[in-house]
Structures are given as structure tokens and as C-alpha cells.
Amino acid sequence: MEDEQSFSDICGGRLALQRRFYSPSCLEFSLSCPRITLRSLTAVTCTVWLAAYGLFTLCENSMILSAAIFITLLGLLGYLHFVKIDHETLLIIDSLGIQMTSSYASGKESTTFIEMGQVNDVVINEAIYMQKVIYYLCILLKDPVEPHGISQVVPLFQSAKPRLDCLIEVYRSCQDILAHQKATSTSLEGGDRIISASNRRSHSGMGAYWHRQEDKR
Amino acid sequence: MGLVSRGAAEAGLGAASAVDRPGPPDAVPNPTPTPPAEGADPGSSRPSMVLKAFFPTCCASADSGLLVGRWVPEQSSAVVLAVVHFPFIPIQVKELLAQVQQASQVGVTVLGTWCHRRQEPEESLGHFLEGLGAIFSHKPWFQLCRERGSKSWSCKATHWQGPASPAASGEDQVMLIFYDQRKVLLSQLHPPTALPNRQAGDTTASAGGLAAVFDTVARSEALFQSDRFDEGPVRLSHWQSEGMEASILVELAKWAAGPVCLFLACLLSLISAASACRVFKLWPLSFIWSKLSTCEQLRHRLEQLTLIFSTQKAESPAQLMRKANMLVSVLLDVALGLMLLSWLHRKDLIGQLADALIPVADHVAEELQHLLQWLMGAPAGLKMNRALDQVLGRFFLYHIHLWISYIHLMSPFIERILWHVGLSACLGLTVALSILSDIIALLTFHIYCFYVYGARLYCLKIHGLSSLWRLFRGKKWNVLRQRVDSCSYDLDQLRLLVVAVQGLIHLLVDLINSLPLYSLGLRLCRPYRLAAGVKFRVLEHETGRPLRLLMQINPLPYSRVVHTYRLPTCGCHPKHSWGSLCRKLFFGELIYPWRQRGNKQD
Numbered sequence: 067m068e069d070e071q072s073f074s075d076i077c078g079g080r081l082a083l084q085r086r087f088y089s090p091s092c093l094e095f096s097l098s099c100p101r102i103t104l105r106s107l108t109a110v111t112c113t114v115w116l117a118a119y120g121l122f123t124l125c126e127n128s129m130i131l132s133a134a135i136f137i138t139l140l141g142l143l144g145y146l147h148f149v150k151i152d153h154e155t156l157l158i159i160d161s162l163g164i165q166m167t168s169s170y171a172s173g174k175e176s177t178t179f180i181e182m183g184q185v186n187d188v189v190i191n192e193a194i195y196m197q198k199v200i201y202y203l204c205i206l207l208k209d210p211v212e213p214h215g216i217s218q219v220v221p222l223f224q225s226a227k228p229r230l231d232c233l234i235e236v237y238r239s240c241q242d243i244l245a246h247q248k249a250t251s252t253s254l255e256g257g258d259r260i261i262s263a264s265n266r267r268s269h270s271g272m273g274a275y276w277h278r279q280e281d282k283r
Numbered sequence: 284m285g286l287v288s289r290g291a292a293e294a295g296l297g298a299a300s301a302v303d304r305p306g307p308p309d310a311v312p313n314p315t316p317t318p319p320a321e322g323a324d325p326g327s328s329r330p331s332m333v334l335k336a337f338f339p340t341c342c343a344s345a346d347s348g349l350l351v352g353r354w355v356p357e358q359s360s361a362v363v364l365a366v367v368h369f370p371f372i373p374i375q376v377k378e379l380l381a382q383v384q385q386a387s388q389v390g391v392t393v394l395g396t397w398c399h400r401r402q403e404p405e406e407s408l409g410h411f412l413e414g415l416g417a418i419f420s421h422k423p424w425f426q427l428c429r430e431r432g433s434k435s436w437s438c439k440a441t442h443w444q445g446p447a448s449p450a451a452s453g454e455d456q457v458m459l460i461f462y463d464q465r466k467v468l469l470s471q472l473h474p475p476t477a478l479p480n481r482q483a484g485d486t487t488a489s490a491g492g493l494a495a496v497f498d499t500v501a502r503s504e505a506l507f508q509s510d511r512f513d514e515g516p517v518r519l520s521h522w523q524s525e526g527m528e529a530s531i532l533v534e535l536a537k538w539a540a541g542p543v544c545l546f547l548a549c550l551l552s553l554i555s556a557a558s559a560c561r562v563f564k565l566w567p568l569s570f571i572w573s574k575l576s577t578c579e580q581l582r583h584r585l586e587q588l589t590l591i592f593s594t595q596k597a598e599s600p601a602q603l604m605r606k607a608n609m610l611v612s613v614l615l616d617v618a619l620g621l622m623l624l625s626w627l628h629r630k631d632l633i634g635q636l637a638d639a640l641i642p643v644a645d646h647v648a649e650e651l652q653h654l655l656q657w658l659m660g661a662p663a664g665l666k667m668n669r670a671l672d673q674v675l676g677r678f679f680l681y682h683i684h685l686w687i688s689y690i691h692l693m694s695p696f697i698e699r700i701l702w703h704v705g706l707s708a709c710l711g712l713t714v715a716l717s718i719l720s721d722i723i724a725l726l727t728f729h730i731y732c733f734y735v736y737g738a739r740l741y742c743l744k745i746h747g748l749s750s751l752w753r754l755f756r757g758k759k760w761n762v763l764r765q766r767v768d769s770c771s772y773d774l775d776q777l778r779l780l781v782v783a784v785q786g787l788i789h790l791l792v793d794l795i796n797s798l799p800l801y802s803l804g805l806r807l808c809r810p811y812r813l814a815a816g817v818k819f820r821v822l823e824h825e826t827g828r829p830l831r832l833l834m835q836i837n838p839l840p841y842s843r844v845v846h847t848y849r850l851p852t853c854g855c856h857p858k859h860s861w862g863s864l865c866r867k868l869f870f871g872e873l874i875y876p877w878r879q880r881g882n883k884q885d
Contacts, residue, residue: 088821089830091333091458157819159832161333161359162458162492165819177818177837183491250332 073232075100076200081228083235091160093243095236097226098153102171107142114138147172151225158240160247164188164205166222178220182247184208186216188240190233201230203237332455334440335360336425337496337834339464342366342397343429345520349415350394350425351380351506353499358492361394361425362499364464364506365521373418375516386505395425395440416441423455434822438829460819462834464522466811467500468507470836471600473815473847493817547592555585580717580792584710587613604802604848611801612850616711623715624708633705637698644690644726648683655679679733686729713792720788727781734782735873742871782874786864799848803841810838 073081079100086094118134150171157165163181170176186206193200203222209215223233337352337360345366352363367376376393383391396412416424423440438457472494509515511524572578587609597603627633659676704722708715724731805812814836822831839847867874 088824091456092821092830094821157821159458159819162335162460162819162832167818179816179818179837181491181493 071232071235073228075227076198076229077227081226081232083228083232085235085239091243091246093158093239095156095239096153097155097223097228097232099151099226101152102146102150111138114141143172146170147174154223154226156222156236158243160243161250166220168225180205180207180220185244188237188244190230190237191219200227201233202227203233332359334423334455334457335460336427336438336440336457337362337460337462338427339363339365339522340461341464341522341524342520343461345397345399347398347400348396348520349376349419350397350427351376351391351519352394353390353503354392354394354421355492355495355499358495360492360496362496363394364391364500364503365519365524366397367393368518368520371517377419379515379517383503383505387502389499389502391503391506392421393419394421395427398426398428399431400428425457427459435825435828436831456829458830458832460832460834461822462496462500463811463836464500466836467497468504468522469809470497470811470814472497473813473839473843475815497814544592544594548589548594551585551589551592555589558582558585575717575721576789576792577714577717577721580713581710583796584613584714601848604799605850607801608799608848608850611804612796612798613711615800616713616795617709619712620708620710620715623712624705627705627708633701634698637701640697641690641694645687648687651683652680655683675736679736682729682732690726713795716788716792720785720792723781723785723788730781738871738873745871782868783864786874790861797850799845799850802844802848806839806841806844811836813839813844815839815843 068084068086070082070084073083075081081100082098084096084098086096088094114137115134118130122128122130147170152169152171155165155167155169157167159165161182163179164185165177165179167175167177184207186208188203188205190201190203193202202224205220205222206216207218207220209217335358342363342365346368348366348368349371350361350363351365351367352361354361380391380393383389396415398412412426413424423442425438425440427436427438429436436459438459440455440457442455474494506519507521507523508527509517509519510526511518511520512526591606591610591613597606655676659672704718705715707718802813816837817834818837820833820835822833824830864874866872
């Protein structure tokens, strides 16, 4: 089943969060970023062409104008193919792993898959960015040497940059699946104990942990 | 055990007349009544597990049969490698699997049944299939079923407890993951770059499930040897069951490679022995050989060719890639060199170059003389003191005079020398570039001498200035040392050009030497061979049916390909990067435009 909600990002742009529920163990979140607007495109093109025309009146060389057109076209293509991200997708499959896909405006897709064995936890961190305090969702990877340590932090939804309300939605669903995954993996090792929440809090100083408050709901 | 066939199944259990039964009527042993398939027991302490079944896409349209593959208990996943079709004799299947297990060290077993039928299976077939579970006991026992012509799949995984304990046989949910068997077989997984303070051995611990899948498929080649047209007792379905893939050219090349490699290896060993003989170790010759970049490049190429044509096989995929990269790089080099040669000869550029050389040399010498006159005199100049100015100026002028005389002496022979040098382009573009670099070095040696003197003086003055700056920031202002020298910047233009051109040529040669062309070509044309990881796509899903995923290979980005498979060069690569070149020019450190041996280890 599928549902769509509308949120906003940290700069105030509109985001659409699409959630697809394939099965209790497979969930997909798709966050689409604000599109490139006609206004900004026109503004950039006009600036470049005005500058080129100014140079042309100085140098009287018509190559400058053709070069300006060329640069604008190439710049636009390069921007659409390498820079502008259209939507970002997070696919969580219980007992397999977490996959992040970024689709660019030109259709290119870049995918990263992290196996469940490497995932320690999914948390919301807060960070100070210039004059703002922002929240971001990230995956904590296990340290192969130390079982409860963390080796790497992988931030999610870096181009969309949603606000906290959107992040909480994603976070809750991720934690449901991760809890189920941890329950089955510990039962494999034997024993019937319930996973204590303290297990999930055992990593050191990375910022505020929102699941502390969420557990009280 | 008798012959088990679908005919027997459809006619009901224990039927005496199957179509082709060779021996005495055998009865398929009656399966014990199936214990009621229970879902997760409310009283059980185990939450329902999700099992993963990796299914090859080539078997999705195969006829019904048995699933053969490997069960990985740590990941609770089953990797299906092939499907055994009816009719078969269980003993022969077990023998085949034992053979494969021995040959490939992979624990291949029968995992379950596969049913590809037109409509829902009948009750009797269901019992029959479960009966097979008793013959080939495996926990858990998978039962995959697909309706012909539709996309609805169903699968069950049961834990067969055996006739003794009919209770507590649980059913687990199964997730189907489709994979392309050929691509996974040929692909090589590159784990993400480990953190700097981890050793290489640690990566195996975190490699985990997907690496196990790739490993299983890659090592089970023995299972894929038999195809549909073989007369063996067991009929398998896998990616090569339509016939083994092979190419005539590849087979011919493999057959011819042995003798050719042997011949070339002997030839190369003769050449290396000749070059290592005592004559070349005498002092003046060995000094010259070590300084000329042409000799370095030739030695490097000889080493590479020896490695490529060595008669022992490569042990690991990384070594194979390295050999392939070297071979492609050598071939491209020779091709570019031949193109250069044909272009030079077509336009008769050598003659024109030889004719133009003398007037250019004369012109340069004249300009230098003017410059030195200007430097020796007032108002601008070296500004050390009048006598020192005169000494240095006269010294440089004498250098230029010697050089001009040398050029005029050589002028009748220039064209012949250049023609022979041009022939060396047959050995490769890098050799031609190295020779060009050496010629530039020899022709502009006098300029290099000026550069050395000037750079040393400039260096001294920079040190003086920096101590002055420290002093200024610190305590006292020494009036005696007030002077700013601008002389060195004037001489820089010509020197900068020459030294920069030499540095550029060296960097270009290093680039051609070290770029892994075969790996880049492979990444471009067969991206599934170099895998950075996998990506999953969820296929059409209906409620009540198992979840189906498609696993595709995520290719390695180009930057990582270059970084992983870069060939080691023998030149001064770390010393002569662009940044260090500029830094040395600015601070007046000496740049040695010839190669320094022994600085870089392979």
C-alpha cells in the first residue's frame, strides 16, 4: 500500500514523502526534492548571456557569444546529470539490508546498499550548520573489531534535507523493522530475552538521541 | 530406491505402471501424514523468521523438479544453483552432488522442490512432493511453485521434524531474490575501502551474506559443466544448460598462448641477460644509463613484458587484472608510436625539423647573450657588486659560446640522428617521448647550468629574505641588509619553460605507464565484472504472495577502478606531481629533470 504526505525542508521548500509498504519486513520511503524552477533557470541564463554580451561589446569577437551558448547548454546538462537530485529513496528489507538510491534529474541513479549485519542502528542526530540547528537521519555502522562500537556514520536524505516531523515518520518505521530484525537475530543465538533498549543506546557521544523520548510514547 | 517420475505422481502414489521403469516395481515410500502446517505457534518462543531464497532468473521458466544449491545457516538464506528435472534416480542425484561437493568444496545439497504447473497443484502431487522431502532430508525444506504464464509465485519453507515428532513443524516466511547467474558468476565483488587502521583480514568478518552468495556461485562451476545435450543420468537446468558458451577466437588464443609465451619468454630473458652484462656496469656508462630516461623506460617495458609472458599462471584475480592491464597498455603504446611514426614520415617532418634546428639555436643563443649583457650592466642587473656581476656574466657567455660551437659541429649529422630516433617510436610512444625528453635535456644543458647557478643564488636570497622576515616580525630591523633582488625573475622565463616542458613530458609518460586501460575498458563494456556491491528492486507484489526482489550488480565507480588497479611506475611519480613542481620552482629548490632510480619500489 502506498501513501503520500507533504512536508517541508529546512529552507522552506516543499517535499513529498511517499511511503510504500510491501510487507511487514519491507518498506520503501521516497522523498522528492523541490524541482528546478523556471525562474532560477531564466535568471542564470540571462546573467550568463548579459555577461557574454558585455564581453562581446568590449572585444568585438563573435566567438564569445557562441561560447556563451555552449557553456550554458553544457552547464545545464552537467547540472542536471551530476548535481540536481530529483528524489531520494530508502528501501529497508528486514534481514537483508538498507538501500539508498539517489535519482538525478537526468535519470541517472546512484545506489548504495548496506547489509544488515553492518548496521548498528538508525538514529536522528542534530547538528549545528552555520547559524541553524538541523536534524538529520543517519545509519550507524558496526565496528568489526569492537562489537558495540561504531565505525562510521552514514547520513541519509542529504539533498532533500527534511525537517524533524518527516524524519520522525521515517525513524519510527525503521525502528520497527530493526527491532524485529534484532529480535530474530538474538533468538537465533539462543535465549528468549527481550532486547533491552539500553542496547541501542550504548554508543558514545554522537549527539542527541531522539529514540529516548520516542520510547515513552 | 526406484525411479521417481512425474507419471507416477500423477497416477497416484504407489501406482505400478509408470512409463519407463527399468527394475522391479518399486514403491515410493509412503510419506507419513503431513503434520498440520502451523504458523507461528502462539506458545513458541521464536518469532517468525524470514528466510531468503536466491533464485536464478534462468530457472524461472524451467520445468518442475528439485532445487539444488547451498544453504547458508548464518544468513538463513538458500542459494539455488540449478534445478534437477524429472525423471531422476535419487541415488544418482546424490552421487552427482557428492562429486560436485568434492570438486568445488561447496556444500551443494537438495534444498526443496520446484513446481511449474498450469494450475494449482493437486493434493496427490502435494503429498508426492513432500515425500521427496523424506528422501532428501534437508532442514528447512523449500517448496516453490509458480503458475505457468503468470507472475504469481508461492513458496513455503517447512521444518520437517520427521515421523517421530509430528508436532512443532513451523513454517517460515520466504523472501525470493532473483539474480542473474551468469553475471554473478563472472563478477568480482570489491568490498568498500576499509578504514586506514584496519588490516585486510578484518574485512572477511564483515563481508557477510552477499559475499557468501557470490562466492558460492563462483565456486560451483563443476555443477554447470553438464548441459541439456549431454547424455548424463541427471538433467539439470542452469545458465549453461542451453549449451556451453565459448568463442572460437578465445579457444584458439588459449591454445596458441602456450608456445608463444614460451618463445617470447626465452627471447626476453636473452635480452635481459645481454643488458645485464659487465660492459654496461663500468662507471661512466652506468652513470649515463641511470640518468637517461629512455633507458629507464626501456627497462620498465622489459620488466612488464617479462611479467606478461611469464609461463606461470596468475594466482589471483588481481594479478590477472594487472597482467591484462599491462598488456593492453603496451599494445596501445606501440599502436600510438606507429601512428606517430607514419605521421612523421608522411609529412617529412624530420627533414624540416633538422633544417630548422640550427637557426633556432642561433637565435636562442643571441637572445641569451643580449640578456646577459643587460644583466651585467646598469641600471638593472644582478646587483651583487660590479666585479661579481662581470664574472658571472662572462662565465655564462663562455658557456653559450661553447654550446653554439657544439651545435654547429653536430649540424651535418642531425638529420640522420633524428631519423634513427624516429624509428624508436616502433617500441612505443612512451619511448619516443622519453627520447624527446632526453634530447631536450642534452640540447639545453647549458640553460640547465644557468638554472642551477641562478637557483642556488636565488635560494640563498630567499633564505636571507625569510630570516629577514622573521627578524622583522620579531625584534630588530637590520639596516645593513636592505635589498630586494629582482634579477632571478628575469632569467626565469626561459628556464621555467624548459624545465616545465621536461616535467610535463615525464608526467605524461608516467600517466601512460600507470593507467589501467584494461580495467577501464572492462568497466565500460562489461560493468558487471567489477562490482562494488549490489542493488535490489522490488518486483510486483500481491498480498498473500511472497515478497520478490531482483538483485542487480552495482558497478564500481571509475575513480575506484583507477585507484585499485593502477600500475606501479618506476619513475619519480611522488616526487614530480604538479604541486611539488610548482613548489620547487617557487622556492628555488633544484629540480632534477632526469629520473632518479631506486626511489620507488614495485
